[in-house]
Amino acid sequence: MPRFYITTPIYYVKDAPHVGHAYTTVNADALARWHRLIGDQVFFLTGTDEHGQKVARAAEAQGLTPAGWTDQLAPRFASAWADLDISNDDFIRTTEPRHHEAVQRFLGRIYENGHIYEDVYRGLYCVPCEQYYAEDDLVDGALCPIHRLPVEHLEEENYFFRLSAFEQPLIDWYESNPGAVVPESKRNEALSFIRGGLRDISITRTSIDWGVRVPWDEKHVFYVWYDALINYLTAIGYGRDDQRFEQWWPAVHHLIGKEIIRFHCVWWPAMCMAAGIDPPAHVQVHGWLLLGGEKMSNSSVNQITPGELTADFGVDPVRYHLLRDIPLGSDGDFSAEGIVSRYNADLANNLGNLLSRVATVVGSKCGGTGPAPDPDSRLAGEAAAVVAEAAAAWGNAQPHLGLEATWRLIRETNAALETAEPWKSEPGPEVDAILGSALEVLRIVALLIVPAMPTTADEIWRRIGLDGSPGDEALPAAASWGGYPGGVDVEKGAPLFPRRKS
Numbered sequence: 443m444p445r446f447y448i449t450t451p452i453y454y455v456k457d458a459p460h461v462g463h464a465y466t467t468v469n470a471d472a473l474a475r476w477h478r479l480i481g482d483q484v485f486f487l488t489g490t491d492e493h494g495q496k497v498a499r500a501a502e503a504q505g506l507t508p509a510g511w512t513d514q515l516a517p518r519f520a521s522a523w524a525d526l527d528i529s530n531d532d533f534i535r536t537t538e539p540r541h542h543e544a545v546q547r548f549l550g551r552i553y554e555n556g557h558i559y560e561d562v563y564r565g566l567y568c569v570p571c572e573q574y575y576a577e578d579d580l581v582d583g584a585l586c587p588i589h590r591l592p593v594e595h596l597e598e599e600n601y602f603f604r605l606s607a608f609e610q611p612l613i614d615w616y617e618s619n620p621g622a623v624v625p626e627s628k629r630n631e632a633l634s635f636i637r638g639g640l641r642d643i644s645i646t647r648t649s650i651d652w653g654v655r656v657p658w659d660e661k662h663v664f665y666v667w668y669d670a671l672i673n674y675l676t677a678i679g680y681g682r683d684d685q686r687f688e689q690w691w692p693a694v695h696h697l698i699g700k701e702i703i704r705f706h707c708v709w710w711p712a713m714c715m716a717a718g719i720d721p722p723a724h725v726q727v728h729g730w731l732l733l734g735g736e737k738m739s740n741s742s743v744n745q746i747t748p749g750e751l752t753a754d755f756g757v758d759p760v761r762y763h764l765l766r767d768i769p770l771g772s773d774g775d776f777s778a779e780g781i782v783s784r785y786n787a788d789l790a791n792n793l794g795n796l797l798s799r800v801a802t803v804v805g806s807k808c809g810g811t812g813p814a815p816d817p818d819s820r821l822a823g824e825a826a827a828v829v830a831e832a833a834a835a836w837g838n839a840q841p842h843l844g845l846e847a848t849w850r851l852i853r854e855t856n857a858a859l860e861t862a863e864p865w866k867s868e869p870g871p872e873v874d875a876i877l878g879s880a881l882e883v884l885r886i887v888a889l890l891i892v893p894a895m896p897t898t899a900d901e902i903w904r905r906i907g908l909d910g911s912p913g914d915e916a917l918p919a920a921a922s923w924g925g926y927p928g929g930v931d932v933e934k935g936a937p938l939f940p941r942r943k944s
């Protein structure tokens with residue numbers, strides 16, 4: 443059975459979950475659900491990043507220990523994901539003992555391999571980023587490019603990772619794995635950064651103690667970023683369960699935002715090489731959710747919480763909008779108007795309308811019993827083409843194209859009903875054929891929307907009289923034409939997606 447290991451970045455615990463986090467997590471969830479649907483064995487990981495100076499300072503300001511503070515914060519992410527119907531298999535917190543052990547083992551291995559050495563570091567540091575910047579990276583020569591806040595001069599005894607030694611191995615790796623980082627523009631960005639020359643990087647701190655201890659020198663803790671990356675290994679048993687680790691690594695899919703390319707596409711593969719394991723096989727970089735042209739982030743006032751949106755629109759419509767309107771890899775504009783227009787066009791007028799008119803006419807012309815589909819329906823060919831197209835799109839991590847194809851089938855079916863007008867005809871074989879075929883389309887659509895709208899998929903399945911859950915079926919076989927049995931009760935029910943004014 444093929445395996446599919448997908449990760450989100452672990453989210454900084456001090457941030458409140460906002461729609462930008464939800465965008466990444468919903469995409470990862472939809473891909474995980476797609477792969478379960480086609481029968482892959484899936485491991486889907488998310489979690490929280492809990493170390494570092496920012497957390498330690500914030501805890502102090504609250505009069506709490508860092509551990510006491512993060513124990514209060516981490517559950518906000520877990521509950522935000524539960525509210526969004528996220529199906530993660532594990533939720534990792536970097537403060538867990540399993541993670542400390544994996545970090546010490548992994549970085550200890552790099553140290554033993556001679557790729558870590560001690561030196562003095564002087565640099566310009568952004569506290570909110572937990573990151574040193576080169577002067578060239580700064581805005582107006584003094585401000586963090588992300589936060590637009592002044593950076594601090596910091597000088598400390600550090601251990602350094604010999605990143606410079608991995609310049610050529612990284613170039614070789616990129617050249618022999620052209621699909622490792624997608625989209626190609628981001629691959630090229632990482633590669634040109636590497637070709638520009640790599641400097642060794644400081645990976646420990648003595649100035650704080652909220653972090654994972656350096657096992658060979660206990661005055662130091664690992665810098666939060668290097669500990670954080672290793673979560674991807676911790677969760678699959680690195681150093682603890684070799685057999686499990688080898689089942690999932692390196693065939694991982696890291697889903698990341700474009701602001702963390704250097705960490706994931708330069709530092710991380712180099713660290714893996716230095717520790718003697720293969721670099722991650724796939725890094726999928728996505729763009730930003732823009733609100734009024736600005737990146738949605740925790741530091742700005744423009745954040746929207748997932749809870750506010752789902753309370754207003756419902757969970758599935760929010761998931762659908764995030765997947766359908768902001769293609770993975772590009773920036774996308776996020777607005778309430780955008781959700782409303784997508785909701786009305788696709789959910790109310792197309793999917794909701796199809797279900798409701800079919801159920802109504804089955805009620806009036808077939809006594810509420812759904813007829814079997816017409817094996818020769820023109821819709822059969824359309825459905826087969828759409829299933830193939832959607833499968834290819836989902837397989838390529840392009841949910842928006844998978845959903846676009848699915849909605850083409852819904853629109854074609856609505857158009858076929860408008861042409862046939864079964865509501866004007868006498869009951870009989872012709873009416874049965876068109877309604878049975880429309881029910882079959884609804885069954886196939888329910889299967890295809892499992893990754894995006896799992897609750898809606900279940901509800902359509904139930905209303906057209908099917909048992910179980912479409913999520914338990916196995917694609918592609920389950921989506922071939924003719925699976926709707928006919929002779930089952932169809933329920934009209936309330937509109938799935940009542941039209942909205944705003």
Ligand SMILES: [Zn+2]
Nearest residue numbers: 568571586589
């Ligand atoms: Zn910053």
